[in-house]
Amino acid sequence: MAEHIIYLLGPYRIPGFQGERNVRVYLPSEGAHAAPSPVLFLFDGQNVFHDDPSYSGGWHLHEAVRDLSERGLVAPVLVGIDHGGSERLTELSPFPGDGSEGRLDDFLGWIASEIVPAVRERFPVRRDAAGTAIGGSSMGGLAALYAHFRRPDVLGAALCMSPSLWFAERKIFDVIASQAVPPGSRLYVDAGAQEDGGSVLRDAARLVEHLRERGYGESNLLFCPDEDGTHCEDAWRRRAPGALQFLFAEAAGEQPGGAGGRRDRSRRREPGAGAPTERREDQDRDGRSFSSWFRGVLVERPGLGNALLEALSPTSPGLRSVAFERISSEVRELMLTFRTGGADYKLSAGELSDGQRTLVVLYGFLLGAIEHAMLALLDEPETGLAPHEMQPCSLTEARREVRRLGV
Numbered sequence: 001m002a003e004h005i006i007y008l009l010g011p012y013r014i015p016g017f018q019g020e021r022n023v024r025v026y027l028p029s030e031g032a033h034a035a036p037s038p039v040l041f042l043f044d045g046q047n048v049f050h051d052d053p054s055y056s057g058g059w060h061l062h063e064a065v066r067d068l069s070e071r072g073l074v075a076p077v078l079v080g081i082d083h084g085g086s087e088r089l090t091e092l093s094p095f096p097g098d099g100s101e102g103r104l105d106d107f108l109g110w111i112a113s114e115i116v117p118a119v120r121e122r123f124p125v126r127r128d129a130a131g132t133a134i135g136g137s138s139m140g141g142l143a144a145l146y147a148h149f150r151r152p153d154v155l156g157a158a159l160c161m162s163p164s165l166w167f168a169e170r171k172i173f174d175v176i177a178s179q180a181v182p183p184g185s186r187l188y189v190d191a192g193a194q195e196d197g198g199s200v201l202r203d204a205a206r207l208v209e210h211l212r213e214r215g216y217g218e219s220n221l222l223f224c225p226d227e228d229g230t231h232c233e234d235a236w237r238r239r240a241p242g243a244l245q246f247l248f249a250e251a252a253g254e255q256p257g258g259a260g261g262r263r264d265r266s267r268r269r270e271p272g273a274g275a276p277t278e279r280r281e282d283q284d285r286d287g288r289s290f291s292s293w294f295r296g297v298l299v300e301r302p303g304l305g306n307a308l309l310e311a312l313s314p315t316s317p318g319l320r321s322v323a324f325e326r327i328s329s330e331v332r333e334l335m336l337t338f339r340t341g342g343a344d345y346k347l348s349a350g351e352l353s354d355g356q357r358t359l360v361v362l363y364g365f366l367l368g369a370i371e372h373a374m375l376a377l378l379d380e381p382e383t384g385l386a387p388h389e390m391q392p393c394s395l396t397e398a399r400r401e402v403r404r405l406g407v
Contacts, residue, residue, distance in 0.1 A: 004062050005337075006049055007346045009118065014084075014110045016103070017091060021082035023115060024049060024345075025123060026062045028075035038076045038248050039125040040133045040159065041111065043092060043140035045080025047233060059233055064241040074248040076133070077125050081115065092139040094146040094175070097168035108147050112154050128156070130184050133247055135159030137236045142167055145187075145207075146175065152182030159188045159243050161236045162195055162229075165203040176210065186220045187211065188243045192229020201225055222246045297402060304362075307405045311359055358401045 004026065011020035024045050028037060042048050042061070050058045061078055068075040084091055089100045096102035120127050134155040136144045141163030148158035165172055191204035208223040224242065229235040297304060321337045336347045 004049075004066070005344050005346055006062070007123075007335075010082075012114070014107070016106055017084055017087055019084050019087070021045075021084055023082065023119075024078075024080040025119065026065065026078040026080075027123065028065050028069040028077065036124050036126045036131075038074065038131040038133065039079060039119060039123075040076040040135055040244075040247070041079045041081060041115070041119075041155070042134075042159075043081060043083065043136035043143055044088075045082040047137075048078060048080035059237045059240055061237075061240055061244075064244055067241065068244060068248075073245060076244065076248050077119075077123055079115070079119055081111065089139065092136075092143040093167060094143070094150075095168040095171050097171075102168070104143055104146060105150070107143075108151060111147075112151055116154060129154055130156045133157035133159060133186075135161070135243075135247075137161035137163075137233075138231065139164045139167070142172060145189075146172060148185065148187070149176060149179045149182065152185065156182065156184055157186035157188075157247055159247055160190075161239065161243070162191050162200055162231055163189070163204065163207075164200075165207060166199065170203070173207070173210065176207070181214050181216070184220075185216075186247055187216065188222050188224070188247050190224040190226060190229075190239055190243070192226040192231065192235055194229060195231040200231065201229075301402065304402070304405070308359055308362055311405060358398060362398060362401065 007025040007027075008022055009025065010022040012023065013020055022045070026049065047058055048061050050060070065075045065078055089098075090103050091107040092104060093100040093102045094104045116132070119125060126132065129152060132155055134144045134147045135141075135158065138161075141160040142165060144158045145160045145163055148155050189204055189208055191201040193201050195201060204223070205225070208221065211221055222243075224239060226235065226239060229239070319336060319338055338345050338347065
């Protein structure tokens with residue numbers, strides 16, 4: 001069985017919030033010709049996948065997604081958005097109260113304006129609201145419910161596990177009652193009878209009754225009371241496969257208007273990267289391209305590969321490989337694979353510091369030249385790996401780094 005590969009984006013800083021956080025992405029299937037998949041954005045990204053990043057264990061949601069894919073069912077791309085630690089309550093609460101400033105609207109604004117477009121640009125996901133869902137548990141479940149009604153133009157469905165409907169004197173009920181039912185809305189709601197003396201389940205049942213009065217039915221609302229359920233990751237992990245299967249059962253169609261269309265790769269900007277790289281930055285004053293310069297370097301400096309790897313290792317612990325990868329039919333990336341916590345994580349070269357990125361790009365081009373004869377394609381942007389498509393360093397930076405290595 002293939003290893004689970006999780007792509008790391010970030011770290012991100014959110015205006016007005018403290019600290020940094022990562023975004024973790026899991027694809028149900030890899031390959032250049034993968035059809036656009038629905039996508040599920042999840043709060044508390046540390047808990048979505050493996051146990052290690054979470055203090056209370058993980059949902060292992062990627063295993064449920066892969067199972068759906070192997071059974072031929074619709075499987076979403078998973079996007080786990082890490083919480084901000086001490087600011088978690090503030091960023092997940094729609095309203096002030098109970099020790100929270102209630103800044104979910106600000107957090108949602110960042111997700112809708114920064115993370116959703118970045119994921120849609122970089123991965124093979126659908127771009128319509130019907131193919132985009134938001135989910136979470138506890139405060140994350142409350143946040144997901146609110147987010148769906150607040151931004152139905154972006155988030156067309158919600159997965160709400162054990163939602164904290166009690167928060168701020170149950171104000172969420174008034175909000176839902178005042179909002180129109182989003183077109184095409186799909187909701188999954190659950191709770192356990194063993195949570196807080198049964199009050200979480202009672203609140204969830206009240207919410208579902210209200211939603212049914214608003215016109216929800218079996219086709220677009222699934223309520224799963226769990227008689228043995230407690231307020232913990234193990235319970236949410238157990239219920240997650242059924243939630244995913246319901247939530248995306250109707251999402252098999254193509255995105256309206258098509259998900260493809262050739263994108264303007266020369267002006268694409270990745271999270272964490274600098275300004276868009278224009279082709280002219282990859283030419284020296286003699287008009288030579290990055291790749292033609294690098295061909296000369298390979299001949300003149302045969303020890304370059306060992307020097308690059310030696311320089312990379314101490315700054316990138318756990319590094320397993322550097323390789324060109326096509327992560328969708330149109331997007332190619334220079335990716336690093338790290339081994340940490342028993343799992344492989346992938347990171348784009350564009351999200352490294354300038355110095356690290358220069359080393360990685362040079363090493364990646366070296367591997368391409370030796371193992372895959374890719375340098376012959378570097379000057380052919382329509383068919384090969386043009387430098388401006390690959391999160392490269394500039395030619396000036398590359399020259400400087402090669403001189404610094406002293407090979």
